[in-house]
Amino acid sequence: MKKCLKGLLLLSASINFTALADVIIDSSRERHIPIEMSHPIQAEVCKAESPCPVAFISAGYGVSHSNYQFIASLFKQKNYMVVAIGHELPNDPPLSVSGNLYETRSENWSRGAVTLDFIRNNLKARFKNYDLDNLTLVGHSNGGDISAWLANEGKDYIQDIITLDHRRVPLPRRGDVKVLSIRASDFPADKGVLPTVSEQQKFGSCVVTIPKARHNDMEDEGPEWIKTKINALIAGFLEENSCAQLASSARHTDYL
Template sequence: MSRERKRFLVVVSGILLLALAGMASLASRSEKTTGPSKKKEAVKRKEITVEKFEIYDSIRGRRIPYALFRPKRAPGDSDSIRLVIFSHGYGANYPRNYLNYSYLTKRLAREGFWTLSIQHELEGDSLIPQTGIIQVVRMPFWKRGEENILFVLNHFRETNPELVIQSLDLIGHSNGGDMSVLTARDYPGLIRKVITLDNLRMPFPLCANPQFSSLRSTDKTADAGVLPVAASCDSLGIRIIQLKSITHNQMNDEGTRKQKKQINTYIQKILEDRI
């Protein structure tokens, strides 16, 4: 073999060794970068606890199932909590409707909100009227929901006397949104914020406190007078948000991942005063 050829092979070998060393170095740096990132992501996804209860209101002779979604507590955690009470949409007495919004209730718990989700309908209840003056014939059903909300709240306080409720917010879908609006109208000093998912019947009170917001579907229109006119919304801080590509019946766990993300993002921003 000629001297020139030997020299050429030595140079090529050196270049190959340098290239391999560089690739190894890049791989090592890549592993060091992704490791902490994954760990940070895991820490961000807080562990939560889900507990189911069934309590009895002896005055009304009515049982009330509800679920508590909360972040797992550790020694030294603050006793001051942010509480949300969620009310489901009408389900013709389907007994597990209060568990059918887990994408929302679990997300709230991961973000630090203790969330009570109440079952408002029981098997054997009268179905809500579909005819007549709706705001009149459905008022007894909304009042029953209001009583459920107050009863569950009192039960929660009695069974968790060490906790201090820093803020109380109401969220409700459709008929559950109507009863949430009614509760806030009747007990304005109790509630910080109300967020409805496409409530259609119960008018928003014209007030700045509590603060009212509503996420609207693409296929339903609220009755006249339910949502304030734009000028009133501007002056009172009421937020009416039109969602994209989400129908009324896609606001529970039946919605797509993208739809759920859109709803959760808006709710989180409203609760944290970022919108």
């Protein structure tokens, strides 16, 4: 493993976008967890008495946690603090590709959920101007599975969960957690992962498929039209547009 970063290093992540790279050490598990933090555009308005919201981003397996700048930029513009978290460390066992994947990958998801919980508790003690009691979890693929795993543990600090084509871990069926799952078109989710139409109505969750979108393209290296569509859906969700509105937006193909 490369020598851990000490302190915060200012990085130029993209045009008009800066992020802070850091490593948080979980000594109980001897894990040096890489994170990338982005502060909101109007950080000066974030106060202890009126804290700004926070979003955690978990990457797909094999994708760098820093490869979701298009999503981080959107949240930053919405005045969120964004924390992108690296879950896979060099000494971790590889993600299982055989057997009952829900069983053989559960250790990965459970470990990732512990990491999210640890990061949340660590940052809550350090950043009083940010609301870590009403957290938004965002995860692509395996990162979505990790996010869903944590949300299913009943943590009361999770407000929203947004997954990008995760496929294995059932989304929470909880009225106190808002759910958006943005689906690609090339792979189906496992049975029971996505809420049914009746469950979506009951719990206020939303499942939206982007036509012609590919699972592996839902990150920075994907085509611009997919990233634009994903951000439009996330923005609509944060603005509390109805699921019907989001689904109608996703079906429009004038961006292709």
